[in-house]
Amino acid sequence: MSGGGGAPRLPTHVDDLYVGGRWVTSSSAQRLEVVDPATGEAWGSAPQASPTDVDAAARAARVAFDDGPWPRLAPAERARVLERVASEVEGLAEQIATTTTRENGSPVAETAGAAANAAGILRHVASLAPHLEADDVRPFPDATRESVVRRDPVGVCALVAPWNFPINLVVTKLAPALLAGCTVVIKPAETTPLSIRHVVEACAAAGVPDGVVNLVTGDGRVGHALVTHPAVDKIAFTGSTGVGRRIAAACGERLRPVTLELGGKSSAVILPDADLDAVAHVLLRSCLRNTGQTCYVATRILAPASRHDEVVDMVVRTVRSAPQGDPSDPATVFGPVANRSQYESVRRMLATASGEGARAVLGGGVLDRPGYWIEPTVLVDVARGSTVAREEVFGPVVTIQPYSDVDDAVALANDTAYGLGGIVFSSDADRAQAVAERLDTGSVGVNFFASNHAAPFGGRRDSGLGVEYGVEGLHQYLTFKSIHRVRSR
Ligand code: NAP
Ligand code: MG
Numbered sequence: 001m002s003g004g005g006g007a008p009r010l011p012t013h014v015d016d017l018y019v020g021g022r023w024v025t026s027s028s029a030q031r032l033e034v035v036d037p038a039t040g041e042a043w044g045s046a047p048q049a050s051p052t053d054v055d056a057a058a059r060a061a062r063v064a065f066d067d068g069p070w071p072r073l074a075p076a077e078r079a080r081v082l083e084r085v086a087s088e089v090e091g092l093a094e095q096i097a098t099t100t101t102r103e104n105g106s107p108v109a110e111t112a113g114a115a116a117n118a119a120g121i122l123r124h125v126a127s128l129a130p131h132l133e134a135d136d137v138r139p140f141p142d143a144t145r146e147s148v149v150r151r152d153p154v155g156v157c158a159l160v161a162p163w164n165f166p167i168n169l170v171v172t173k174l175a176p177a178l179l180a181g182c183t184v185v186i187k188p189a190e191t192t193p194l195s196i197r198h199v200v201e202a203c204a205a206a207g208v209p210d211g212v213v214n215l216v217t218g219d220g221r222v223g224h225a226l227v228t229h230p231a232v233d234k235i236a237f238t239g240s241t242g243v244g245r246r247i248a249a250a251c252g253e254r255l256r257p258v259t260l261e262l263g264g265k266s267s268a269v270i271l272p273d274a275d276l277d278a279v280a281h282v283l284l285r286s287c288l289r290n291t292g293q294t295c296y297v298a299t300r301i302l303a304p305a306s307r308h309d310e311v312v313d314m315v316v317r318t319v320r321s322a323p324q325g326d327p328s329d330p331a332t333v334f335g336p337v338a339n340r341s342q343y344e345s346v347r348r349m350l351a352t353a354s355g356e357g358a359r360a361v362l363g364g365g366v367l368d369r370p371g372y373w374i375e376p377t378v379l380v381d382v383a384r385g386s387t388v389a390r391e392e393v394f395g396p397v398v399t400i401q402p403y404s405d406v407d408d409a410v411a412l413a414n415d416t417a418y419g420l421g422g423i424v425f426s427s428d429a430d431r432a433q434a435v436a437e438r439l440d441t442g443s444v445g446v447n448f449f450a451s452n453h454a455a456p457f458g459g460r461r462d463s464g465l466g467v468e469y470g471v472e473g474l475h476q477y478l479t480f481k482s483i484h485r486v487r488s489r
Helices: 051-067 073-093 093-104 114-124 129-133 168-180 196-205 220-227 241-254 276-288 307-318 340-355 405-414 429-436 471-473
Strands: 016-019 022-025 031-038 041-047 137-139 146-151 156-160 183-187 212-213 234-238 258-261 266-270 300-304 359-362 376-379 396-403 423-425 480-485
Touching: 016 196, 016 340, 031 093, 031 183, 041 093, 041 405, 051 156, 051 212, 051 220, 051 307, 073 093, 093 114, 093 156, 114 168, 129 168, 129 471, 137 183, 137 258, 137 396, 156 168, 156 220, 168 183, 168 196, 168 234, 168 471, 183 220, 183 241, 220 241, 220 340, 234 241, 234 423, 241 258, 266 276, 276 307, 300 307, 300 405, 307 359, 307 376, 340 359, 340 396, 396 429, 405 429, 423 429
Parallel strands: 156 183, 156 234, 183 212, 234 258, 266 300, 266 423, 300 396, 376 396
Antiparallel strands: 016 022, 016 212, 031 041, 137 146, 146 480, 359 376
């Protein structure tokens, strides 16, 4: 069905959803159009699932959880299935890269690694199985009695994902949900409904039992129907802060657990002793990854006032040297932005920034060609407290702001409602770490930024609730039960 040679099968126009272990035709006549953001041309389509479709998927996941084998397997057996899913996903690397790049315009330099990254997450999570199997017996203070602490799967999980990393941001949820023994319904973004089908195929080929993984496609209404469905026990969401608040409110009403990975406005604090060549070396990856459409990127560059102009020169030189163009060309660094709505949103932000006094020393406009092309942009003269200094842009735009001393840099970095990522650059790692500890954010890098599958990743304040990755991420798919008993001797 998938993997292991044969001509790559790429989804284009599809009319089915994955429910109960089968591709079933949607009961809806409504379609989502899939547009190549590099050209603006529609090339594919997928169902806008009906309420009946969502209900069928949620019920299939419910039945698989309540009556199926998956939650009852030993964690080590589920881990073996996860390892097979990892191998199947690797076998689909080319299909995943091609479909994703056509859906969201992420350069192939990025999407070519998506399958390997997903496989890495799946294997890391599989390695956590012993954590679920360990006998956890805790004595009462009098030592005559004890409690067995069970880690049970939380149940049916709705996995709702955005368009920027359509594979990774599902797999970060899918892998721990599956290891825990949960069943899931996936709802990808409306503009990227196709690439995730490769992962669903990989799960089927790896022998994930019917009903454990289900897929519905559609817009925010489909997402709403799913997250409020009575069969759903837990919601894992990545996306905007606005939609995250609405989902949290719905979960509050139903008293269901929710993890939210939301927006960010992270800073790159360049300390006075930083080596700017070393900063330049990681700048594109750390501050503008995926044409700036990465939640944790440090798009706010804070420079010591004494080195401001030097930093501006370095950033402009580095960004200018990175090719923008056809995302299917492996040399491309900047592609288009992913969809029309994001294109309009970035343009509005650039107009607001300029209205508030910011000045583009590079870019600032759009490319005169079909598709959704924004010039890689470097803004200076950014007023403190202005919109572009505090709000997420989610496009190829960085700002540079001067600071007077380290306290000022920390205050500036923390002057936002978000708290997701951040980087501190210094030639003295201890000095950098001391500053990193003062940033009010869920993750921060010293001289680079990357997330580590073994370490928790999550946001503070408006950047979210809960974490993904690490054993802490696995806990989000568990519910704890204490069984108290008299000690046998
Ligand atoms: P979005 O509009 O919030 O959408 C995210 C997902 O939620 C999509 O599948 C969306 O469907 C669905 N949705 C929309 N309304 C819903 C509702 N009322 N109930 C349930 N689901 C609903 O976000 P986006 O524009 O796709 O993604 C960009 C945002 O994601 C940025 O703010 C970015 O920072 C954030 N992000 C965060 C992380 C992180 O890990 N912290 C990672 C990546 C991205 P539609 O596609 O149909 O709208
Ligand atoms: Mg949306």
